[in-house]
Amino acid sequence: MELLHQIFIGPFIEMAGAPDLLVQVVWEGFVSGILYALIALGFVLIFKASGIFNFAQGIMVVFGALSLVGLHELGVPAWLAVILCIGIMFVLAVTVERVVLRPLVNQPEIILFMATIGLNTFLIGFGETVFGGEPKTMITAELGLPTGVTDVQMLGGMVSFQHIDIAAAVIAALMVATLAIFFNKSKIGRALRAVADDHQAAMSVGITLQQIWVIVWFAAGIVALVTGIMWGARSDVSFALEIVALKALPVLILGGFTSIPGAIIGGLIIGISEKLAEFYWGPMVGGSIESWVPFFVALIFLWFRPQGLFGEKIIERI
Amino acid sequence: MFYREVGDLKTTYRSDQQVLTITQERYAIFALLAFMYAVVPFIADDFWLNTVIIPALIFSLAALGLNILVGYAGLISLGTGGFMGVGAYACYKLTTIFPDVNIVFHILASGFFAAAVGVLFGLPSLRIKGFYLAVATLASQFFLEWAFGRIAWLYNYNDSGAIDAVNRSLGGFALTEPYGDTKFQYLVTLTIVVFLTLIAINILRGRFGRSWMAIRDMDIAAELIGIRLLPSKLLAFAISSYYCGVAGAMLVFLSLGSAEVESFDILNASFPVLFMVIIGGLGSIIGSFLGAGFIVVLPIIISTVPRFFEIDINSATVEHFRFMIVGALIIFFLIVEPAGLARLWQITREKLRLWPFPN
Amino acid sequence: MNVMVTDPVQQGADDGRISDEVILKVDNISLSFGGVKAIQNVSFDVKRGEVRAIIGPNGAGKTSMLNCINGFYHPQQGTITYKGTARKQMKPHIAATQGIARTFQNVALFRGMSTLDNIMSGRTLKMKANLFWQMLRTGPAENEEIEHRKFVEKIIDFLEIQDIRRTPVGRLPYGLQKRVELGRALTMEPTLLLLDEPMAGMNLEEKRDMSRFIIDANEQLGTTVALIEHDMGVVMDLSDRVLVLDHGQMIADGTPDEVQANQAVIDAYLGVAHE
Numbered sequence: 001m002e003l004l005h006q007i008f009i010g011p012f013i014e015m016a017g018a019p020d021l022l023v024q025v026v027w028e029g030f031v032s033g034i035l036y037a038l039i040a041l042g043f044v045l046i047f048k049a050s051g052i053f054n055f056a057q058g059i060m061v062v063f064g065a066l067s068l069v070g071l072h073e074l075g076v077p078a079w080l081a082v083i084l085c086i087g088i089m090f091v092l093a094v095t096v097e098r099v100v101l102r103p104l105v106n107q108p109e110i111i112l113f114m115a116t117i118g119l120n121t122f123l124i125g126f127g128e129t130v131f132g133g134e135p136k137t138m139i140t141a142e143l144g145l146p147t148g149v150t151d152v153q154m155l156g157g158m159v160s161f162q163h164i165d166i167a168a169a170v171i172a173a174l175m176v177a178t179l180a181i182f183f184n185k186s187k188i189g190r191a192l193r194a195v196a197d198d199h200q201a202a203m204s205v206g207i208t209l210q211q212i213w214v215i216v217w218f219a220a221g222i223v224a225l226v227t228g229i230m231w232g233a234r235s236d237v238s239f240a241l242e243i244v245a246l247k248a249l250p251v252l253i254l255g256g257f258t259s260i261p262g263a264i265i266g267g268l269i270i271g272i273s274e275k276l277a278e279f280y281w282g283p284m285v286g287g288s289i290e291s292w293v294p295f296f297v298a299l300i301f302l303w304f305r306p307q308g309l310f311g312e313k314i315i316e317r318i
Numbered sequence: 319m320f321y322r323e324v325g326d327l328k329t330t331y332r333s334d335q336q337v338l339t340i341t342q343e344r345y346a347i348f349a350l351l352a353f354m355y356a357v358v359p360f361i362a363d364d365f366w367l368n369t370v371i372i373p374a375l376i377f378s379l380a381a382l383g384l385n386i387l388v389g390y391a392g393l394i395s396l397g398t399g400g401f402m403g404v405g406a407y408a409c410y411k412l413t414t415i416f417p418d419v420n421i422v423f424h425i426l427a428s429g430f431f432a433a434a435v436g437v438l439f440g441l442p443s444l445r446i447k448g449f450y451l452a453v454a455t456l457a458s459q460f461f462l463e464w465a466f467g468r469i470a471w472l473y474n475y476n477d478s479g480a481i482d483a484v485n486r487s488l489g490g491f492a493l494t495e496p497y498g499d500t501k502f503q504y505l506v507t508l509t510i511v512v513f514l515t516l517i518a519i520n521i522l523r524g525r526f527g528r529s530w531m532a533i534r535d536m537d538i539a540a541e542l543i544g545i546r547l548l549p550s551k552l553l554a555f556a557i558s559s560y561y562c563g564v565a566g567a568m569l570v571f572l573s574l575g576s577a578e579v580e581s582f583d584i585l586n587a588s589f590p591v592l593f594m595v596i597i598g599g600l601g602s603i604i605g606s607f608l609g610a611g612f613i614v615v616l617p618i619i620i621s622t623v624p625r626f627f628e629i630d631i632n633s634a635t636v637e638h639f640r641f642m643i644v645g646a647l648i649i650f651f652l653i654v655e656p657a658g659l660a661r662l663w664q665i666t667r668e669k670l671r672l673w674p675f676p677n
Numbered sequence: 678m679n680v681m682v683t684d685p686v687q688q689g690a691d692d693g694r695i696s697d698e699v700i701l702k703v704d705n706i707s708l709s710f711g712g713v714k715a716i717q718n719v720s721f722d723v724k725r726g727e728v729r730a731i732i733g734p735n736g737a738g739k740t741s742m743l744n745c746i747n748g749f750y751h752p753q754q755g756t757i758t759y760k761g762t763a764r765k766q767m768k769p770h771i772a773a774t775q776g777i778a779r780t781f782q783n784v785a786l787f788r789g790m791s792t793l794d795n796i797m798s799g800r801t802l803k804m805k806a807n808l809f810w811q812m813l814r815t816g817p818a819e820n821e822e823i824e825h826r827k828f829v830e831k832i833i834d835f836l837e838i839q840d841i842r843r844t845p846v847g848r849l850p851y852g853l854q855k856r857v858e859l860g861r862a863l864t865m866e867p868t869l870l871l872l873d874e875p876m877a878g879m880n881l882e883e884k885r886d887m888s889r890f891i892i893d894a895n896e897q898l899g900t901t902v903a904l905i906e907h908d909m910g911v912v913m914d915l916s917d918r919v920l921v922l923d924h925g926q927m928i929a930d931g932t933p934d935e936v937q938a939n940q941a942v943i944d945a946y947l948g949v950a951h952e
Contacts, residue, residue, distance in 0.1 A: 053449045103653040110394065113449065114596050115652045121589065122645025128638040243584070249453040257449070286468040295457030299442055302454070306445050331826045332819070520814035524822065525804040528790070532798050535787035542747055543865060544773030544802035553808075601789065 011280035020157025025279045026272055031165040031234075033271020034172045036294075038227040039248035040255065040263035041176070042220035047257045049192045049216040050101070053113045056120040058245025060221055063127050064089060065228030065237045069139060070131040078142035089221030097213045105209065124239055135240070138232030140164065145233060168230040175226060176264060179219070183260075188215060243291075247274075250298030256308030265309060270294045320670045337519055354508055364500045368573070370615060372504055375511045376568045378610040380587075381594040382518055382603060383561025388592075389601035390522060391554035392534025393443055397455035398562050399587030400462035404432040405563025406570040406577055407472045410481045414474055421486035421493055422506065425567045432563020433556040435462070440555030444548050447537070459584055466579045480578035481570055495575035503572045510568065514561060519603060521557065530554050531601070562591075593644060597651050599660025608659040616644065695726040695917060699758075700901055701746065701869060706755035708741055708925075715741040716752065717925045723869065728895055729903045730916035732936075734945060737922040739905045740782055743871045746903075747772040747779050760868070774802060778867035782874045782905075784854045788847035792857050795846055796832060799864030800825040829864055836860050836890060852883040856890070863894055870894065872904035876911060884908065888915060913937065921945065 015022045039057055046054045067088050071081040100115050140147055146163035183189040195202040195212045203209060231241065251270050255262025274297075278290040302308075326341050328334040338344045362371060384398050408431035412424040439458035443451055466472060473481055485497045492498040493506060521527055529550045532540035541547055570577045580586055590613055598609020620643060621636045655661050701723040708716040716738040723729045731739045744750040746757060748767030756763045760775060778799075787795050804825065810818035833839055836856050841849060846857055855875060862870055875891065876884045888911060894900045906912050912919060913933040921929040921936055923945040929936050936942055 053452075100649055100653075107652075107656060109448075111652055111656050113394075113452075114592075115649050117589065117592065118645045118648030118652065120645070121593075121641050121648065125638050125641025125643070125645060129635070129642060133634060133638065246456060246584075249456060253450055253453050288464060288468065291464050292457060292460040295453070295460060299454055299457055302442065302446055302450065306450075331823045331830075335819075335822060335826065517812045520818075521808070521811055524811040524814065524818060525801050525806075526808070526811060528794055528798045529801055531790050531794070532787045532801075535789050536785050538749065539781065539785035539787070540798075541769045542749065542773060542779050543799055543861065544770060545798075546770055 006284065007281070014280060018157065019155040020159050023155060023159050025275050027159065027161065027165070029272035029275030030268060031162075031168060031271070032275065033268040034169055035227060035231050035234075035267075036248050036251045036270055037264045037267025038172055038175070038223060038230070039245055040251040040267055041179070041260060042223040042227070043248060043252060044255075044258060044260055044263050045179070045216050045220045045223065049195050050213055051109060051112075052101070052116065053109070053257070054220070055113065055116040056123060057220065057224065058242050058248060059120050059123045059127075059239075060089075060092070060224035061228045061231065061245055062237070062239055062241045063092075063123050063228075064221065064225035065138065065232040065241075066127050066131050066136065066239075068225070068229065069136045069232070069237055072139045072142065073136075078139055078144075081139075082143070085225055086222060089225055090218050093214050093217035093221055096217050097210060101213050102210065124242065128239060133239070135236035135238035136232075138229065138237055140233040143229065145229075162234075164230070164233045168233075171226060171230065175223065176260065179223075180260065182219075188212075192216065247294050250294040253298040253302055254309055256310050259308070259310040262308060262310040270297060273297050320673055323671065335523075337523070351512070355505070359501045359504060362504075367500045367504050370618065372500075372507050372573050373569075374607075374611045374614040375507050376565050376573055377591065377594060377614055378607045379511050379514060379568070380562050380565035380591045381598060381606040381610045382515065383558045383565065384591050385595045385598075385601065385603070385606045386518065386522070386530070386561065387554055387558035388595055389599075389605075390527060390534065391530035391551060391558075393440075393551060393554060394448065394452040395455040395558070396452055396584065396588050396592065397439065397457075397459040397462075398591045399582040399584055400459040401432045401436055401559040401562040402566030402569065402587055402591075403462055403466050403579070403582030404435045404559075405429055405566035406481060406582065407466060408432065408563065409567035409571060410474070410484070411472065413484050413486060420488060421484075421571060422488060422510070425510065425564060425571065428567040429560035429564040432566070433560040436555040436559025436562075437552050440552050443551045443555070456584075459588060463579055463583055466582065478578070481576055483575045484571065486571070494571045495573060498572075507568060507572050510564070514564065515603065518557075518561070522603070526550070526553060534601075593648055596648060597658055599658030602658065602660035604663060605658050605660030608663065612659065613644070616640065616647075694896060694899075695724050698725045699723070700725045700760060701903075702758040703742075703746065704756045704758065704763075706742070706745060706752045706757070708738075708745060708750055708752040714925050716745070716922075718755075719922065719925075719927045720755075721920045721927065721930055723901060723903055725868075725901055726895075726899065727901060727917040728891070728915050729901075730912045730919045730933075731903065731905045731922060732907070732909075732912055732919060733922035733928075736924070738925040739922055740873055741925075742922070743779065743873055743903070743905065747777050747871060773865070776865070776868035777871065778862035778865040778869070779871040780855070780858045780862050780873055780875060782877065784851070784858055786846045786854055786858055786861070789845065791843050791845055792838060792849070792860075793829065793833075793842045795857055796829050796860045796864050797825065799861040800829065802865065832860050832864050835863075835893070837886075852879050855879070855883075855887065859887070859890060859894075863898070863900070866898075867900060869901045869903065872902060872906075874905050874907065876906060876908055884911060891915060 039061055042060065043054055043057045046052055046057070064085060068081050068085045071084055072078060076084065096119065100119060104112055104115055146167055148163045149160050150163065151158050151160045183192065191202070191207050192212055192215070194207060195209065228237070235241070247270065251263060251266040254269060255264070255266030274290040274293045277293045278287070282289045321340065321342060323340060323342070328339065338347060358371070380398060380402055384395065387393050387395050405428045409424050409428035412419070412428060413421065416424070435458070439455065442454045446454060467479065473479060476482055483496055484494055485492065486494045487498070488506065491502055493502060495503065529540065529545045532543070532545055533547060533550055537547060566582065569581070574581065594609035594613045595606065596609070597612055598607070599605025617636065617640045620639050621633070651658060699722045703722070704720050706716055706719050707714070719738070719742065731742060733739055741750060745752050746767060748769040748771065751766040756765060757767050758764070759767070759777070787798065790798070804821055806818035806821045810816050833842060836859065838853065838856055838860065841853060846854055849857065859872070859875065872891070876887050879887065891902060891904070892915065895902050904916070916933060918931065919933055919936040920927065921939070921942050928941040928945055929939040931939070
């Protein structure tokens with residue numbers, strides 16, 4: 001009884017008792033949720049256009065951030081480093097298409113999935129060989145990102161908002177809006193959607209798969225770079241982030257593999273629920289439960305709605 | 319020339335259903351086993367046994383376990399490390415709770431704990447498949463990693479937070495690392511691996527193996543010929559996890575001596591074993607061995623080759639290079655031969671059977 | 678199993694194969710996916726021993742009907758009575774254990790497995806040896822495997838596919854794949870065999886072989902057959918009774934001759950505009 005009370009009632013009393021703290025925790029969750037959503041977004045871009053489950057998206061985030069810091073350490077000015085990093089992401093997209101995707105076209109999807117795990121491993125080794133294995137600090141100030149903190153008096157307490165977090169939210173919103181316009185209004189965007197529906201049909205009407213793949217991988221690379229900057233500004237830049245980046249995967253389960261709104265809402269649900277769980281329930285079992293809570297949230301959700309938040313029910317034909 | 323199959327005919331279904339139908343190959347396998355038992359302990363020094371042969375055998379078992387799940391039943395899992403860890407920690411607790419029971423028994427029994435956990439985390443496979451399931455298996459991986467690190471009871475409240483060395487013997491001789499003799503550890507490892515491999519071969523060529531492959535190839539058709547999906551999938555999870563669990567226990571007690579969470583995390587255990595399965599060949603028993611051997615030997619080659627050319631290379635760089643090379647090789651193999659080393663061996667075998675005629 | 682070449686002309690007549698027992702009765706079945714009505718209020722029955730054809734233009738709901746019968750789709754309305762037990766919905770596993778076997782429009786073989794393993798997998802339900810014996814592969818497990826292998830070899834002889842026994846089915850030409858699939862279904866020793874376009878995409882010779890196998894399965898093994906087929910020549914020769922579907926509705930049911938003369942059927946096939 002005592003235990004049940006502690007699990008099911010205690011945390012809520014705690015929440016009601018200190019609403020300012022609750023707001024703070026939810027805000028923290030909201031911001032990490034945005035970052036998860038951004039990783040998931042890059043993933044969705046690739047999956048939508050090529051049906052490839054890109055396991056390396058998380059690594060691309062780290063790789064982008066690491067390149068940026070690494071270039072700056074070599075004395076390259078921040079603005080130039082950003083442009084060069086965009087270039088690196090383009091080269092990466094072209095290379096991946098040439099070396100990995102083109103030879104594997106029409107292979108079963110599990111083979112392509114395994115190939116992206118290989119890419120994941122390769123990029124870890126490559127990044128560490130070039131930039132070294134030790135954690136680095138993001139060049140937040142040099143990029144002109146805000147660093148201060150605003151404390152807001154509310155609900156009988158104080159809630160602090162890091163400016164970088166607010167910036168992250170705004171930039172994420174802008175990026176999603178840009179992508180939505182790109183997909184729905186531009187010619188390339190329509191071509192992308194055609195490829196997503198049926199590779200062979202797309203090829204038969206003259207859309208070249210190769211170009212489309214380069215474009216989506218490049219787009220995903222830019223999303224990864226932006227995510228990496230935002231993330232790096234909140235913690236160190238190192239390959240340890242890779243494990244954290246894997247938490248974008250439950251976001252995908254929640255939101256569906258092909259839905260951009262799904263990725264965003266899924267990201268927010270995962271981010272907020274993991275922080276709430278960590279803060280209010282974590283101490284009971286020794287903490288650090290945010291490493292697995294997102295996966296369980298996604299699994300429980302999946303049990304009731306296997307097609308995800310925005311996915312359509314699949315009718316199997318035979 | 320190499321194969322002489324003329325007159326090697328089968329007149330009963332019993333003989334036609336043997337594992338190795340070609341008589342010559344049967345002799346070759348017996349010869350290989352004899353070599354492994356009688357010759358290797360005398361020609362291999364402790365360095366080779368410790369860093370290559372024993373780990374390769376143990377990881378072969380883990381790869382075989384994962385291959386049952388991924389290659390035969392078609393269920394993608396990224397949680398191998400977690401299941402290996404369950405075996406290791408279960409074995410550690412068993413040696414603590416029942417100190418008088420033989421360690422080999424503990425090792426084999428610890429697999430059952432891994433099997434139970436595997437079944438539990440295999441339950442979502444009822445509702446989801448493919449990539450969704452792969453993500454679901456990460457839930458088990460991260461939960462188990464957390465449990466190994468946070469539940470102090472599992473590591474006997476050690477200050478180190480790790481499984482420490484346990485001194486156990488078999489037949490009067492010290493067995494466990496670091497107390498036992500390496501050659502003795504090798505022979506015990508080899509025996510367990512051979513025994514469990516035989517069992518796996520038998521299961522896979524019987525009705526369970528066929529059911530798994532049927533589910534892998536077309537689950538709807540499998541269901542309509544009367545294969546029940548959930549029990550079959552859960553059995554695949556159970557047996558696969560059993561193998562991984564035993565491998566985890568062996569890794570700690572016959573090879574590493576002590577272990578902590580990192581030994582079973584996603585980068586050190588789950589991915590390497592998955593790579594062994596891919597490089598070796600999905601759905602191939604011999605491939606599990608070839609892949610494990612390859613991945614275990616690779617870092618040694620990477621660190622030895624520069625030394626041979628008298629280039630100084632530190633261990634961190636070796637590690638970075640290993641990641642790069644393994645990653646590149648995975649992609650290379652998938653492009654050149656998605657069916658892995660096992661397929662290359664199969665092609666060679668077919669050529670040898672026809673040699674000297676071209677095919 | 679001695680294979681006789683049977684003159685297809687005999688098939689129309691009742692030669693004592695067909696009993697009066699109704700083995701399957703489908704009552705007032707309706708099935709829809711969202712707004713799409715795949716089947717609307719269709720009723721028909723299958724008698725033990727007969728060859729029952731279901732025909733109709735593309736999208737008429739024929740395959741959906743088979744899917745309902747072996748439990749892959751669940752109709753929203755109606756009952757399926759099989760061997761005297763009435764059910765709202767069939768379940769795939771019950772269908773399989775009760776002796777309903779099936780082949781598919783787009784071959785649904787286990788591509789990574791050999792012909793032999795594919796056909797052996799049809800015996801799964803009849804194999805009983807537990808995991809312990811399977812692990813050791815002696816005693817019951819091995820004896821059982823050999824027993825079933827003997828049966829499977831009979832089917833392989835029956836279908837004349839001895840030479841592709843060890844070939845992975847993914848490498849076989851389409852016509853042979855269809856044959857292996859029939860083999861897998863027959864190995865289940867089904868009471869009721871559902872064939873979904875067994876002759877689609879075959880040349881004349883292959884069709885003739887396939888017809889022969891279906892007739893032999895029906896006459897010699899006593900299997901009741903329900904088949905979907907677009908080749909009208911085959912349908913009219915093989916079947917005892919024909920059910921005609923169009924747009925999910927039943928438009929005719931009767932002997933081949935009756936159906937052929939039915940104006941609604943002619944309209945459906947020639948494409949008269951629906952009101």
